[in-house]
Amino acid sequence: MKVKGHLPLEELKRLERAERNADQARRLRIVILAIEGWTAPAIAMAVGLSRRICQRWLRRYNESGLEGLDDKRGLQPRRPLTPAQEAEVRRRIEAGPTPEDKVCSLRGKDFQRILADEFGVQRSLASIYHLLHRLGYSYLRPRPRHRKANQEAIDKFKAEWPQKIKAIAEEHPGKQLRVYFQDESRFGQQGTNTNVWAKKGSRPTAVRQTEYEYLWVLGAVCPETGHAEGLLSPQLNTKIINTFLDQFSQTIPNGEHAVMVWDGAGFHTSKALVIPENITLVQLPAYSPELNPIENLWHYLKSHFWSNRSYADYEELETAAMEAWQEAVLDHQLIQTVCAAPYTNRATSD
Structure with a gap:
């Protein structure tokens, strides 16, 4: 030897x-x-x-x-990429697939190829997933974004939010502001499906109704307090919005003033709109549902209560909507979590 x-x-x-x-x-x-x-x-x-x-x-x-x-067991394993390469991989992940990738979403196999072709690093598929998780990434379903969304307008709205709240507070001295986010969602027999537990390798089935009865669920939530108010209606127009605003205004304590943030739908901007004195309206930029956290509530209700089911008629829809509202939306702590709005920092002004 x-x-x-x-x-x-x-x-x-x-x-x-x-x-x-x-x-x-x-x-x-x-x-x-x-x-x-x-x-x-x-x-x-x-x-x-x-x-x-x-x-x-x-x-x-x-x-x-x-x-x-030297016995190197138990020492920190050497990472396959340098810090500079990890930064480049992060940029590659966040940029999404290129035309050369020929896919709409990058998966483990794609990153395995990218690391081999672009970084000269050969790794097993398990190592690729370990790397992605270590870098802080998960395979998530993205929130829908309208193709006409204006990112500059969205960023401007966020930047101007503190001054807007300050100005509203100055217009209502002695009142505590409560910020509410308002929206409407259609719930009906055009059903949706959500995830279920099933055996690996199987393809479970669930009911997805394709009939045409529906109702509208109107809601307003305060992410800070978890307080929420709702209304069910078979139709949606300015008259219904006025009814909702009137009923909502009656729930606001005397020492408070509500700031209601909503989108620019036609029935939100109609000249026939009647705005109660204890409510100030703030309109979101166009095509920016990500700024309205009550959108998360609609997703929560559909995924937890309204999916994988069928409804015989309007009465069944109404019953299901009220039961879900009572079960979830009256839980203030749940609403504070589901409808959190981090970009507002705090939802009140003393």
Whole structure:
């Protein structure tokens, strides 16, 4: 067995005598015996290890000298990418698929190819998923975004929000502001499906109704307090909105003023709209539902209560809507979580 002359034989023996770690001393003994001309099977028998392990330690010594005999188990594993490469991978993930990728969504196999082709890193599929999770990414379903959404207008709305709230507060001295987010959702026999637990490899089925009866659920929620008010209606127009605003205004305590944030739908901007004195309306930028957290409530109600079911008529729809509202929307802590609006920071003004 060939041994590179990193250290003299006498120095290796001295290190072996001084070594307190029995495993490290045994590795030094492997190198010493190899220098003295012992064969691999003889060394293995002498130190009580397999021939292959003895050859492995000797190879490490030949490659790295004394450092090659260190036990690296339990140390932080070397990452496959440098920090600069990780930053580039992050940019690649967030940029999404390119025309060259020929897919609409990058999956594990795609990232496996990207790392091999663009970074020269070969990794198993399991390692790819581990890397993605370590970088802080999960495979999530994106929120729908309208193609006409104006990001500049959205950013401007967020930036101007504190001053807008301050101005409304100055117009209503002595009142505590409560910010509510308002929206309407259609719920009916045009059903939706949501996830269910099923055996791996199976394709479960669920009812998806395709009939035409429906109703409208109108709601307003305060993310800070979790307070919510709602109204069910078979139709939606300015008259119904006025009814909702009137009923909602009666729930506002005397010492408070409501700031109602909603979109620019026609029945929200009609000249026939009647705005109660204790409500100030704030219109969102066009095509920006992501700024209205009550959208999350509609998703929650559909995924937890209204999906995978069929409804015989309007009465059944109405009953299902009221039961879901009572079960979920009257839970203030749940509403605070589901309808959180981080971009507003806080939803009141003293």
